[in-house]
Amino acid sequence: MSKKLKIWIALFTVYIFWGGTYLFIHFAVETIPPFFMAGSRYLVAGAILYVWRRLAGDPAPTRGQWLRASAVGLLLLGGNGLLSLAEQSVASGISSLIIGSVPLWMASMEALRPGGARPNRLGIIGLVIGFGGIALLVAPSLMGGKSINAPLPGVIILLFAAFFWSLGSIYSRIAHLPESVLLATGMEMLAGGIGLFLAGTFTGEWHLLVLANISARSWYAMIYLVLLGSMAGYTAYAWVLRAAPVSLVSTYAYVNPLVAILLGSLFAQETLTVHVLVSAAIIIGSVVLINLSRRPTSPAPPVPVAE
Numbered sequence: 001m002s003k004k005l006k007i008w009i010a011l012f013t014v015y016i017f018w019g020g021t022y023l024f025i026h027f028a029v030e031t032i033p034p035f036f037m038a039g040s041r042y043l044v045a046g047a048i049l050y051v052w053r054r055l056a057g058d059p060a061p062t063r064g065q066w067l068r069a070s071a072v073g074l075l076l077l078g079g080n081g082l083l084s085l086a087e088q089s090v091a092s093g094i095s096s097l098i099i100g101s102v103p104l105w106m107a108s109m110e111a112l113r114p115g116g117a118r119p120n121r122l123g124i125i126g127l128v129i130g131f132g133g134i135a136l137l138v139a140p141s142l143m144g145g146k147s148i149n150a151p152l153p154g155v156i157i158l159l160f161a162a163f164f165w166s167l168g169s170i171y172s173r174i175a176h177l178p179e180s181v182l183l184a185t186g187m188e189m190l191a192g193g194i195g196l197f198l199a200g201t202f203t204g205e206w207h208l209l210v211l212a213n214i215s216a217r218s219w220y221a222m223i224y225l226v227l228l229g230s231m232a233g234y235t236a237y238a239w240v241l242r243a244a245p246v247s248l249v250s251t252y253a254y255v256n257p258l259v260a261i262l263l264g265s266l267f268a269q270e271t272l273t274v275h276v277l278v279s280a281a282i283i284i285g286s287v288v289l290i291n292l293s294r295r296p297t298s299p300a301p302p303v304p305v306a307e
Contacts, residue, residue: 003243010240014252017233019259022092022099024229025084026268027221031214033205034084039196041222042077045230046189053183061178061187068175069184070191075168077192081199082161090154091270096260097137097280098158103253103287104130105166113170123293130286137279149271181238189230250291254284 028037054060061069079099087095104127110116119127141152177184200206240249261280264270 007240007244007248010236011244011248011251013236014233014240015255015259017228017236018252019096019256020263021225021229021233022087022096022260023263023267024221024224026087026092026264028218028225029084029088031218032222033200033208034088035081035196035200035203036205036209037218037222038077038081038084039193039200041193041225041230042080042189042196043193044226046186046191046193048231049182049186050190051186053180053186058178058180058183061183065176065178065184066187066191069177069187072168072172072175072177073188073190073192074195075164075171076188077196078199079161079163079165079168080192081196082157082164086154086157086161088154089151090158091149091264092268093257093261093264093270093272094137094150094276095158096257096264097276097283098134098155099162099165100253100257100287101130101134101283102162102166102169103290104134105162106169107290109166109170119290120293122289126286126289126293129289130283133279133282133286136282137276140275149276182235185234185238253291254287257284 025037032040083095083099107119107123107127111118138150138155141150141155178187237249237252257280261270261272261276265272
């Protein structure tokens with residue numbers, strides 16, 4: 001099998017498995033409390049990754065590396081916990097669009113960070129268009145309209161999720177982590193998973209967790225999220241990030257929301273309106289502009305372990 005074919009197989013694995021996580025999170029939180037669901041998912045996946053890489057010979061991380069990986073994991077996976085919470089009320093397709101705007105938040109934070117990269121003219125246009133698309137998408141909720149697909153509290157939670165996701169991604173660029181990306185990801189998942197369980201404890205999810213009430217669909221969704229969303233999807237991403245140009249790898253940022261919208265419409269009966277489709281085109285188009293505006297020498301995008 002040629003390297004080019006392997007790259008495209010890995011990319012389609014990322015597109016499908018990561019694009020599908022939004023739908024399966026929606027199914028999982030139907031009968032599993034959101035923070036416990038996300039925490040369980042990442043504790044299992046993180047333990048598998050960490051033990052695998054240590055047995056494979058990766059050196060033991062230092063205390064400082066654990067602290068920095070924990071900070072990244074709490075930010076990134078805290079964002080995922082908020083996404084899981086929001087998907088109890090917000091459609092998975094709309095959730096994917098708001099979270100898919102993370103490159104816009106990252107570009108803004110990078111511009112404000114001391115020593116950070118400033119966007120060029122094309123990047124600024126992308127930012128303006130992108131945030132305009134987000135405003136258009138959530139306008140009915142913000143204006144008090146009754147929307148079964150995106151109620152205002154869920155939209156606000158998603159905006160915070162995107163913020164924490166972006167902040168964690170920016171910090172992961174400068175944090176000194178283990179050289180093994182998979183080992184570092186396992187550490188981040190373990191720390192984030194523990195943090196999500198603590199969040200679930202503080203919000204009273206123990207009283208909501210009744211194993212007998214968990215549906216078969218939620219159990220199947222959890223299996224998907226652990227094995228395909230976190231393990232297979234991430235492993236494919238980590239490999240293709242080293243084998244393909246960054247410009248090609250970064251296409252996941254605007255392909256995944258399209259997959260999520262399609263799957264939500266087909267399998268969760270989520271309504272596709274002209275308003276949602278126009279907003280999606282604007283947001284995804286702005287992310288394309290942001291990616292095109294990056295100089296070739298820009299650092300590779302951080303690995304988004306929170307998918």
